[in-house]
Amino acid sequence: MTSCEEMLERMPAIALGEGQWTEEEATHLAGCPSCQAEWSLIRSAATVGSQAPALDLDKTSAAVVQRLRVERREKRFRRAGLLTGLAAAAAVELVVWSRVPHRAERTVPEAFRIPVAELDSLDNGELQSVLQDLDAPLGTGTLNNTPGLGDLDDVQLERLLRSLEG
Amino acid sequence: MPVPASPTPPDDADLVRAYQGGSEAAAAELVHRHGAPVARFLVGLGADYADIDDLVQETFFRAFRRIAGWRGDAGFRSWIFTIASNLLKDEHRRRKARRSVPLEDHDLPSRDNPESAFALREIERRLVDALQTLPRLQREVFLLRAQQGIEYPEIATTLGTTAGAARVHFHHAVKRLKEMIA
Numbered sequence: 073m074t075s076c077e078e079m080l081e082r083m084p085a086i087a088l089g090e091g092q093w094t095e096e097e098a099t100h101l102a103g104c105p106s107c108q109a110e111w112s113l114i115r116s117a118a119t120v121g122s123q124a125p126a127l128d129l130d131k132t133s134a135a136v137v138q139r140l141r142v143e144r145r146e147k148r149f150r151r152a153g154l155l156t157g158l159a160a161a162a163a164v165e166l167v168v169w170s171r172v173p174h175r176a177e178r179t180v181p182e183a184f185r186i187p188v189a190e191l192d193s194l195d196n197g198e199l200q201s202v203l204q205d206l207d208a209p210l211g212t213g214t215l216n217n218t219p220g221l222g223d224l225d226d227v228q229l230e231r232l233l234r235s236l237e238g
Numbered sequence: 239m240p241v242p243a244s245p246t247p248p249d250d251a252d253l254v255r256a257y258q259g260g261s262e263a264a265a266a267e268l269v270h271r272h273g274a275p276v277a278r279f280l281v282g283l284g285a286d287y288a289d290i291d292d293l294v295q296e297t298f299f300r301a302f303r304r305i306a307g308w309r310g311d312a313g314f315r316s317w318i319f320t321i322a323s324n325l326l327k328d329e330h331r332r333r334k335a336r337r338s339v340p341l342e343d344h345d346l347p348s349r350d351n352p353e354s355a356f357a358l359r360e361i362e363r364r365l366v367d368a369l370q371t372l373p374r375l376q377r378e379v380f381l382l383r384a385q386q387g388i389e390y391p392e393i394a395t396t397l398g399t400t401a402g403a404a405r406v407h408f409h410h411a412v413k414r415l416k417e418m419i420a
Contacts, residue, residue: 080412088387109420110412116361117384123359124287127294133269135402136298137262145304 074100079107087111087118106207250314254305269298272315275386276322283326284370285316293329297322316388316396323378361419370417372411378405380411 074096085091093101093236196203222231248256248264250271256264276297277290285293301308301321308317369377378397382388383404390401390408397404 077409080409084384084387087384090387109416110308112361113365113415113419115410117282117380118363118387120366120381120385121281121364123362124277124281124290127277127291129273132273132291132295132298134267134300135295137265139263139295139299140265140302178251178321199285 076100076104076107076110079104080110082120083111083114087115251310254308258304258305264303265298268314272318273298275315276318278385279319279381280322280326281324282366282369282385284330284366284376285326289329293322293325297325301323312392312395313388315386316382317394319378319382319386320396323374327374333414364419365415368415371418374416375399375412376407376414379407380415382406 074094079097079100082091082093094197127224136158162163221232245263248267250268253264253268253271257268273294277294280290280293280297281287285338297318301318308314318371373382375397379393382396383390390404393399393404394401399407
């Protein structure tokens with residue numbers, strides 16, 4: 073025996089013309105007010121929108137295709153614009169970079185030139201001598217000609233010890 | 239890329255692939271194939287007749303823009319319906335106007351001649367109005383099942399639910415609509 077639930081499950085297909093009631097179902101429908109109400113509802117639902125003015129599908133599809141075409145074109149332009157922008161930015165960067173002095177060529181700004189007090193007081197000859205010592209290999213400079221403790225006589229040694237003790 | 243030539247008409251998946259390969263003809267064919275059902279579905283969801291042209295066009299435009307989102311697990315038509323439904327929801331939100339006509343006694347169709355065209359139009363109008371009072375999921379399940387004849391498993395895939403839940407939504411919708419319209 074067909075139940076009301078089974079009847080409801082069958083209704084959409086039959087309302088859309090995809091099937092027919094069996095004899096048993098037709099008998100059930102004829103004697104069941106609840107199923108009749110549902111059948112009326114489902115039949116109405118199957119035709120909802122059928123009263124609407126027919127679409128001009130040629131026009132609709134042409135409009136859709138045209139909009140897609142325009143969007144594709146805009147996307148291409150945007151991409152091309154982005155690439156042009158990147159190329160321009162790279163060119164500007166290259167120009168700026170080529171004008172900036174490289175590390176080896178850079179001069180020390182005035183603000184960073186720190187005077188060395190001990191050297192300021194030397195005359196040209198003394199300064200030249202210091203610079204020569206700095207340039208000379210270790211152990212060969214004139215600064216190493218300074219006499220050692222063994223070269224001092226007693227008086228000089230005594231004076232040095234006193235100066236160290238304060 | 240041209241629409242593939244085959245003895246049987248290309249299915250939706252073939253047309254989608256052809257469109258992705260650059261065929262505008264494939265896109266046009268998909269609009270021809272599914273435009274009318276989409277229009278009827280939109281009417282069922284409460285769209286005004288005057289807006290249908292624009293809504294159908296916008297639905298397909300959005301669909302083709304995000305065509306990669308259709309992976310073929312649900313039918314192309316069902317997938318389009320979800321886009322149409324989201325579009326209409328956006329429109330309703332934008333307009334802040336929801337069409338809802340209270341049901342009155344004089345709206346009841348003539349019981350003497352229920353098959354008359356006038357009665358059918360009235361039933362349709364009242365049904366559409368009643369549908370707008372249902373929760374969205376119930377409304378969509380009802381329309382997909384009763385208006386479009388889609389089976390529960392595909393409805394479930396389309397709406398992101400289970401076939402069992404879709405069936406329950408359908409039965410609840412029928413019960414509530416019957417109470418409102420009968």
